[in-house]
Amino acid sequence: THFGFETVAEALKEQRVRGVFSSVASSYDSMNDFMSLGIHRLWKDHFVRNLNPGRNPLTSSSAADTQGWNILDIAGGTGDIAFRMLDHASHINNDAHTNVTVADINPDMLAEGKKRSLQTPYARSPRLRFVEANAEKLDMIPDNSIDLYTVAFGIRNFTHKDVALREAFRVLKPGGVFACLEFSKVENPLFNAVYQQWSFNAIPYIGQLVAGDRASYQYLVESIARFPSQEEFSGMIRDAGFLIPGKGYENLTDGIAAIHKGVKP
Numbered sequence: 001t002h003f004g005f006e007t008v009a010e011a012l013k014e015q016r017v018r019g020v021f022s023s024v025a026s027s028y029d030s031m032n033d034f035m036s037l038g039i040h041r042l043w044k045d046h047f048v049r050n051l052n053p054g055r056n057p058l059t060s061s062s063a064a065d066t067q068g069w070n071i072l073d074i075a076g077g078t079g080d081i082a083f084r085m086l087d088h089a090s091h092i093n094n095d096a097h098t099n100v101t102v103a104d105i106n107p108d109m110l111a112e113g114k115k116r117s118l119q120t121p122y123a124r125s126p127r128l129r130f131v132e133a134n135a136e137k138l139d140m141i142p143d144n145s146i147d148l149y150t151v152a153f154g155i156r157n158f159t160h161k162d163v164a165l166r167e168a169f170r171v172l173k174p175g176g177v178f179a180c181l182e183f184s185k186v187e188n189p190l191f192n193a194v195y196q197q198w199s200f201n202a203i204p205y206i207g208q209l210v211a212g213d214r215a216s217y218q219y220l221v222e223s224i225a226r227f228p229s230q231e232e233f234s235g236m237i238r239d240a241g242f243l244i245p246g247k248g249y250e251n252l253t254d255g256i257a258a259i260h261k262g263v264k265p
């Protein structure tokens with residue numbers, strides 16, 4: 001606006017998000033477990049299996065196929081998705097070349113991810129790197145360089161989701177895939193009533209009890225409620241220039257979470 005209110009509000013939002021994730025970086029798994037009753041681990045497994053990262057050298061025909069995928073995991077924080085991607089590429093597709101760049105705006109989350117990577121075979125390997133970056137401005141990532149862009153439980157925190165989607169479009173190669181795993185809208189009204197009670201009453205309370213931090217958990221619940229519906233979000237992906245395969249999304253656990261996809265033409 002002329003008065004700069006928008007900018008101030010946006011700066012405050014970014015600061016808020018930073019604060020929330022700095023304060024939960026180490027208790028991050030328990031937070032996710034509470035938010036999803038532990039199911040987020042199964043959703044993440046499904047997300048990665050479904051994307052089937054990597055190229056199997058035994059079934060690939062062209063030489064380029066032996067180079068593996070360049071994967072960019074945005075808001076990748078603690079590396080949860082990245083480690084699964086590399087495990088899948090290595091063990092399911094016998095691909096030792098696929099690499100993942102984990103990008104996150106929050107240095108505390110990245111530090112937690114780096115620490116966790118020491119428990120994996122990918123620590124200090126060229127297949128895994130961590131970069132501090134805002135999803136809305138990925139200057140360090142060249143145009144048309146990425147085969148698969150993933151964002152799991154991150155995009156609802158972005159200030160300008162449309163700008164982040166356009167950045168995703170820019171960095172992906174033609175034919176490259178945008179894939180997002182995010183909390184979404186529960187479809188069954190009865191189940192939704194229970195879920196709303198759980199979200200708005202139980203989660204902030206548990207956050208207070210377990211982490212002594214009601215405000216961060218309250219923020220997370222509200223950010224889920226504000227996030228667009230499955231159809232609306234699919235429309236935003238289309239507006240950024242992507243082709244939408246099929247229905248555009250897959251509901252997980254009746255829509256508590258959903259996987260959205262777009263393909264760069």
Ligand code: SAM
Nearest residue numbers: 021075076077080104105106109134135152154
């Ligand atoms: N992807 C991980 C997972 O599924 O376990 C982490 C998800 S965590 C709920 C959300 C992450 O988004 C945090 O690490 C936070 O720092 C990051 N984030 C928030 N806004 C961001 C932005 N504009 N650009 C990049 N990362 C951002």
